[in-house]
Amino acid sequence: MDANQNGFKLLSLCQNYFLQAVLAASLFAVITAAIQWTSMGHIFAEQHYSTLAIYALMAVALAVSLFRHNQIQHLKSDIARRSGNEIELSHDALCANSIVTHTDPNGIVIWANDNFLETYGFKRDEIIGSSIARIYPNSVKNPTYQEIRDCLTNGQIWFGHSEEIRADGSSLFVEGKIIPIHDEDGQLIRAVSIRTDQSRLEHVRGIKDVFDHLQDEIYIYDSESLQMVYANLKANECAGWDSDNLGNYTIIDANEQMNEAAFRAHTAPLVAGQKDSVSINVKRGATFGEISTRLHHSKNGRVMFMSIIRDTTARVKAEQARKDFVSTVSHELRSPLTSIKGSLLLLESGTLGEFEAKAKAVLSIAVRNVDQLMSVVDDILDMHKLQAGMMEMAKEPTDLVKFLNSVLEMNKGYADIHNVNLSLNTDLISASQNIDPARMTQVMSNLMSNAIKYSPDKGTVQVNFGESDKRYRIEVVDNGPGIPKAAFEKIFRGFEQIEAADGKERKGTGLGLAIAKSIVQAHNGKIGLESEVGKGTTFYIELPKEFRQIDEA
Amino acid sequence: MSNLTRILHVDDDEDIRTIANLALEMVGNFELMQCASGSEAIAQIAEFAPDLVLLDYMMPVMNGGETLNEIRKIPGYADVPSVFMTARLQEELVQELLDKGAWGVIRKPFDPMTLADDIRAIWAKGPTKVPEPQF
Numbered sequence: 001m002d003a004n005q006n007g008f009k010l011l012s013l014c015q016n017y018f019l020q021a022v023l024a025a026s027l028f029a030v031i032t033a034a035i036q037w038t039s040m041g042h043i044f045a046e047q048h049y050s051t052l053a054i055y056a057l058m059a060v061a062l063a064v065s066l067f068r069h070n071q072i073q074h075l076k077s078d079i080a081r082r083s084g085n086e087i088e089l090s091h092d093a094l095c096a097n098s099i100v101t102h103t104d105p106n107g108i109v110i111w112a113n114d115n116f117l118e119t120y121g122f123k124r125d126e127i128i129g130s131s132i133a134r135i136y137p138n139s140v141k142n143p144t145y146q147e148i149r150d151c152l153t154n155g156q157i158w159f160g161h162s163e164e165i166r167a168d169g170s171s172l173f174v175e176g177k178i179i180p181i182h183d184e185d186g187q188l189i190r191a192v193s194i195r196t197d198q199s200r201l202e203h204v205r206g207i208k209d210v211f212d213h214l215q216d217e218i219y220i221y222d223s224e225s226l227q228m229v230y231a232n233l234k235a236n237e238c239a240g241w242d243s244d245n246l247g248n249y250t251i252i253d254a255n256e257q258m259n260e261a262a263f264r265a266h267t268a269p270l271v272a273g274q275k276d277s278v279s280i281n282v283k284r285g286a287t288f289g290e291i292s293t294r295l296h297h298s299k300n301g302r303v304m305f306m307s308i309i310r311d312t313t314a315r316v317k318a319e320q321a322r323k324d325f326v327s328t329v330s331h332e333l334r335s336p337l338t339s340i341k342g343s344l345l346l347l348e349s350g351t352l353g354e355f356e357a358k359a360k361a362v363l364s365i366a367v368r369n370v371d372q373l374m375s376v377v378d379d380i381l382d383m384h385k386l387q388a389g390m391m392e393m394a395k396e397p398t399d400l401v402k403f404l405n406s407v408l409e410m411n412k413g414y415a416d417i418h419n420v421n422l423s424l425n426t427d428l429i430s431a432s433q434n435i436d437p438a439r440m441t442q443v444m445s446n447l448m449s450n451a452i453k454y455s456p457d458k459g460t461v462q463v464n465f466g467e468s469d470k471r472y473r474i475e476v477v478d479n480g481p482g483i484p485k486a487a488f489e490k491i492f493r494g495f496e497q498i499e500a501a502d503g504k505e506r507k508g509t510g511l512g513l514a515i516a517k518s519i520v521q522a523h524n525g526k527i528g529l530e531s532e533v534g535k536g537t538t539f540y541i542e543l544p545k546e547f548r549q550i551d552e553a
Numbered sequence: 554m555s556n557l558t559r560i561l562h563v564d565d566d567e568d569i570r571t572i573a574n575l576a577l578e579m580v581g582n583f584e585l586m587q588c589a590s591g592s593e594a595i596a597q598i599a600e601f602a603p604d605l606v607l608l609d610y611m612m613p614v615m616n617g618g619e620t621l622n623e624i625r626k627i628p629g630y631a632d633v634p635s636v637f638m639t640a641r642l643q644e645e646l647v648q649e650l651l652d653k654g655a656w657g658v659i660r661k662p663f664d665p666m667t668l669a670d671d672i673r674a675i676w677a678k679g680p681t682k683v684p685e686p687q688f
Binding site for chain 2: 327330331334335336337338339341342343345346349351352374392394
């Protein structure tokens with residue numbers, strides 16, 4: 001705009017000097033001719049032809065100059081008209097995007113656009129005619145407000161950020177430019193301020209700051225080229241990158257273990273919309289990390305990935321320590337127990353010579369208690385494994401009807417000792433389900449041994465097996481003393497063997513049901529109980545059906 | 554398959570060796586040789602020429618798997634029938650051992666009165682998988 005104006009001025013200046021020169025020359029020529037006309041009659045004499053030719057040329061030059069002058073005048077007015085339109089258009093565009101106000105030299109608002117009213121929450125009548133000072137908190141002491149006033153008084157443009165207040169008293173952050181407008185004598189006649197609301201940006205800046213300083217590594221990059229767009233401080237530090245040249249790196253450069261083809265295969269489910277996030281464990285030197293990746297759609301429609309690398313060294317080491325503990329305890333406790341039990345069984349068998357009846361009775365007490373101790377050790381280790389997430393389920397398609405029959409068979413010996421009858425009640429001939437048979441046997445044995453333990457003499461433990469559309473249900477029903485409702489939740493917590501309604505104490509750690517619950521949950525199932533004091537207890541397991549039933553033709 | 558008569562048993566726990574000795578020699582009527590470590594077993598296996606090796610898994614210095622790897626390198630023992638003993642809780646290990654060619658896995662604590670029968674049952678069943686060269 002400035003360059004245009006200067007060019008325009010220069011053009012009109014040159015034009016003026018040229019015209020003046022031509023006019024002066026023409027005037028001189030006309031006067032000279034007039035003197036020659038009046039002084040003699042031999043005007044047509046030969047020696048004056050050259051003078052006449054000069055006059056004629058001058059006249060032509062005068063005519064051309066006048067024509068050019070008209071043209072330039074026309075051009076000037078055209079440019080002025082167009083500039084006026086452009087300024088008006090620019091103002092409209094500015095008002096559409098920015099917050100614009102006009103104030104008089106005393107800071108009274110004389111005009112405000114709709115954005116101002118909307119952002120600051122004022123009605124037009126409310127703000128027009130009142131002081132702009134009201135949008136500055138403590139305007140008398142507000143350093144920014146005073147700075148603006150000084151700037152405008154000195155005829156300077158103010159540019160900066162300020163915290164201002166809305167009509168309702170809430171604050172907002174704005175970026176502003178305030179331009180003083182002067183009259184021909186240099187007097188301030190008004191100030192035009194152009195503001196943009198930075199509150200959201202300020203918020204985003206705050207979030208970015210948090211991202212920058214997080215202790216996890218954060219990477220944002222293009223999902224196709226894998227080229228980096230953002231990496232926080234920790235990420236740059238760990239990857240050893242130059243943060244000014246992020247575009248030179250891809251996520252593959254973040255870790256020496258990364259392989260592009262493998263990483264693309266790993267993230268394919270994200271692109272296909274099959275998963276919200278994927279994660280993978282990596283090793284970096286002596287440390288361990290977990291890379292979690294999710295889709296991130298940028299505003300311009302680019303599909304990006306965001307990966308977070310979290311240092312899991314401490315967790316991996318703790319897990320290893322737990323694993324070591326489980327195998328050490330398992331070995332250290334079980335080896336002597338194995339020897340004790342083996343010795344006792346050999347003695348009891350009579351292989352090493354017969355014992356008299358009293359000695360045999362004592363031996364069987366020892367065997368029973370070794371078994372008891374062994375199951376406590378197993379329970380504690382199971383619990384430990386479950387808490388550490390170390391117990392893996394080896395699921396395989398299993399016919400639940402056969403499975404339940406074998407579980408009944410397995411517990412028959414224990415039932416006989418307690419003089420309790422076992423029975424399986426089902427209409428199903430077969431029912432295939434993916435279970436870990438060893439672990440589910442553990443669950444069923446726990447429920448059945450409890451039921452047997454609490455059953456009255458000559459009682460019956462009934463196992464019911466049925467199905468609904470979506471799930472199988474196994475019930476273990478006893479007619480023992482029952483469990484008070486208050487204990488229903490506690491019963492699955494572990495180490496909290498509740499007192500039976502009949503007050504009799506039974507052996508066990510109380511861990512069995514806690515373990516059973518974890519195992520059933522690992523099968524996506526549910527375990528629970530129904531009980532009435534004095535009538536008996538029903539423990540049930542519900543497993544969601546995994547295989548669709550195929551009707552036989 | 555020939556009859557199972559000679560068993561090499563490797564376990565670092567002396568008490569367990571004693572009980573296994575009673576269980577296999579006295580109850581089971583096998584000819585038994587016992588070693589307290591993997592290296593001892595490797596040194597003596599050729600001389601004893603067992604039909605089957607019974608290995609405790611968790612042993613110091615060289616565990617049961619590593620011991621079997623070394624035994625398999627000895628000429629004539631590349632596919633020696635092997636049975637492991639492990640604690641009940643190491644379920645993943647049991648599967649891993651079977652996958653790598655063990656004929657069977659016996660869980661501790663074992664019953665000395667049935668140990669011999671359990672091993673005979675594994676012998677009769679034969680290998681579950683073709684042995685892999687390395688554990």
